[in-house]
Amino acid sequence: MNAKIIKVGTRQSQLALTQSGQVIKQLEKLCQQHGLPYTFEIHKIVTKGDQILDVTLSKVGGKGLFVKEIEQALLDGVIDMAIHSMKDMPYELPAGLTIGAVPKRLTPQDCLVLKQGASFEDLPQGAKVGTSSLRRSSQLKHARPDLDLQWIRGNIDSRLRKLETEGFDAIVLAAAGLTRMGWEERISALLPVELCVPAVGQGALGVQCRDNDNEVTKLLALLNDEESALAVAAERSFLGTLQGGCQVPIGAHATIVEQSAAGAVLELTGIVGSPDGNTLLKEIRRSTDPVQLGRGVAEHLLSNGARNILEDVQKAGL
Numbered sequence: 307m308n309a310k311i312i313k314v315g316t317r318q319s320q321l322a323l324t325q326s327g328q329v330i331k332q333l334e335k336l337c338q339q340h341g342l343p344y345t346f347e348i349h350k351i352v353t354k355g356d357q358i359l360d361v362t363l364s365k366v367g368g369k370g371l372f373v374k375e376i377e378q379a380l381l382d383g384v385i386d387m388a389i390h391s392m393k394d395m396p397y398e399l400p401a402g403l404t405i406g407a408v409p410k411r412l413t414p415q416d417c418l419v420l421k422q423g424a425s426f427e428d429l430p431q432g433a434k435v436g437t438s439s440l441r442r443s444s445q446l447k448h449a450r451p452d453l454d455l456q457w458i459r460g461n462i463d464s465r466l467r468k469l470e471t472e473g474f475d476a477i478v479l480a481a482a483g484l485t486r487m488g489w490e491e492r493i494s495a496l497l498p499v500e501l502c503v504p505a506v507g508q509g510a511l512g513v514q515c516r517d518n519d520n521e522v523t524k525l526l527a528l529l530n531d532e533e534s535a536l537a538v539a540a541e542r543s544f545l546g547t548l549q550g551g552c553q554v555p556i557g558a559h560a561t562i563v564e565q566s567a568a569g570a571v572l573e574l575t576g577i578v579g580s581p582d583g584n585t586l587l588k589e590i591r592r593s594t595d596p597v598q599l600g601r602g603v604a605e606h607l608l609s610n611g612a613r614n615i616l617e618d619v620q621k622a623g624l
């Protein structure tokens with residue numbers, strides 16, 4: 307049988323190429339197990355987000371900075387499948403595209419890479435901590451007002467280098483990125499979710515395809531991890547209801563806490579913070595319906611202060 311080539315789109319960062327290679331390995335194994343005649347070919351695609359790494363991305367605005375060009379290539383038939391970091395994906399997908407698989411998720415938590423010590427508590431008074439997200443900085447500032455939070459950008463290895471060269475006491479990164487790169491030993495401490503709620507979809511990948519592509523859809527169904535997909539669905543429903551941009555600290559974390567007669571019971575923690583870190587709204591709820599759960603947590607926060615935060619940010623034109 308002739309092998310059919312499936313063209314796989316990805317960003318060209320080291321992390322993107324590494325994680326795409328890992329997904330393709332899993333797909334190749336599944337093809338072998340199920341006697342499917344596919345081979346995979348990587349197509350690197352430069353996104354707008356890759357071209358403006360040197361500035362504060364949230365100031366550039368626009369959702370989907372790291373995915374738009376890749377989605378267009380899917381729609382144009384230049385590629386057949388796209389591998390994204392789930393947390394880079396906006397809630398709304400273009401018509402004609404779907405997320406065919408959420409592979410088994412790694413830890414969603416953020417972590418500290420410390421210059422010295424082994425926990426958040428080891429950070430000295432007034433420590434200089436580098437983060438690349440308002441979500442991280444406002445939560446850490448909330449827990450430890452003494453900390454000197456500084457903006458740090460770039461890909462993972464350049465951020466790790468800046469820990470040494472720019473006098474940081476610590477930097478905050480997604481643990482999953484370090485793990486995928488094989489740099490797990492750099493993780494000094496995982497930040498507990500009670501201290502820092504991760505970004506929606508953090509630690510998960512999303513494999514996207516055309517919704518009318520039956521072959522790829524069927525293949526991706528084999529890769530999908532049901533529990534990861536449920537948790538991500540709840541977090542993304544939260545995001546979709548809030549409709550906040552990246553100028554507002556938003557975080558969500560869902561896990562399956564038990565199996566019931568009605569199916570898996572999810573627990574979702576959602577937060578919305580003010581950009582200055584003074585206000586941090588949090589709600590935790592459980593349900594078997596991920597979409598309703600996400601919406602319910604978001605609506606609760608919206609009517610208890612989050613709407614004001616979102617409106618203030620919009621008015622300020624941040």
Ligand SMILES: NCc1[nH]cc(CCC(=O)O)c1CC(=O)O
Binds near residue numbers: 483509510
């Ligand atoms: N914002 C960049 C980004 N996009 C995905 C990851 C890796 C973690 C993941 O896949 O969720 C990272 C790095 C980071 O935030 O430290």
